[in-house]
Amino acid sequence: MPVSKSAPTLLTLAAITAIGILACGIPSAAQSQAEGASELEESLFVLNPHLKNAKGVEIPGVLTVVSVPQPIQKYCMGKTSDQCAAIDFCIRTTTKSVAMCQKLPPNLRNLPPYPAGMRPNRQYSISFFQGAPNIKGFEALGQFYDAAPKGTLDVFSAHARFQAKVRFTKTASDGSFELLEVVSVPAP
Numbered sequence: 346m347p348v349s350k351s352a353p354t355l356l357t358l359a360a361i362t363a364i365g366i367l368a369c370g371i372p373s374a375a376q377s378q379a380e381g382a383s384e385l386e387e388s389l390f391v392l393n394p395h396l397k398n399a400k401g402v403e404i405p406g407v408l409t410v411v412s413v414p415q416p417i418q419k420y421c422m423g424k425t426s427d428q429c430a431a432i433d434f435c436i437r438t439t440t441k442s443v444a445m446c447q448k449l450p451p452n453l454r455n456l457p458p459y460p461a462g463m464r465p466n467r468q469y470s471i472s473f474f475q476g477a478p479n480i481k482g483f484e485a486l487g488q489f490y491d492a493a494p495k496g497t498l499d500v501f502s503a504h505a506r507f508q509a510k511v512r513f514t515k516t517a518s519d520g521s522f523e524l525l526e527v528v529s530v531p532a533p
């Protein structure tokens with residue numbers, strides 16, 4: 346079979362493309378896992394996010410799992426997830442003059458930065474909608490959430506704390522948090 350005149354050109358372009366992709370350092374899944382992901386057993390919180398639909402009606406059966414950096418957990422007790430997120434943001438930002446930070450009391454506005462390499466390095470949360478995901482132990486967490494007296498999961502508290510295995514993944518611009526297993530839930 347005769348080879349067309351464009352075949353060597355196509356092979357050359359394919360080789361250059363392959364070399365370019367490798368040279369750009371596109372990491373493989375294994376490299377990504379090794380560089381920025383870590384699995385830990387952590388104390389997390391379960392909260393009622395009070396999410397609303399477009400008509401302003403609260404969506405039933407939604408629970409939020411929140412990971413809070415250890416240095417600010419004591420300041421988040423009795424506060425909502427949004428209030429705790431403001432504290433977390435103001436610790437991490439270099440622009441402490443933003444309105445969100447100025448509204449905080451001075452003792453929270455002037456907290457020191459998180460230690461380098463700390464995990465988690467910010468507040469993360471995941472909202473789960475009706476139906477238990479395929480996560481070991483999640484059904485028990487859902488039962489705890491459903492049985493909790495109204496209003497008790499609106500703010501951070503020791504009652505809302507549970508143990509879980511999680512994966513934190515660090516990326517160049519931010520990071521992510523994944524719930525792998527619910528290890529234990531609070532007593533009702």
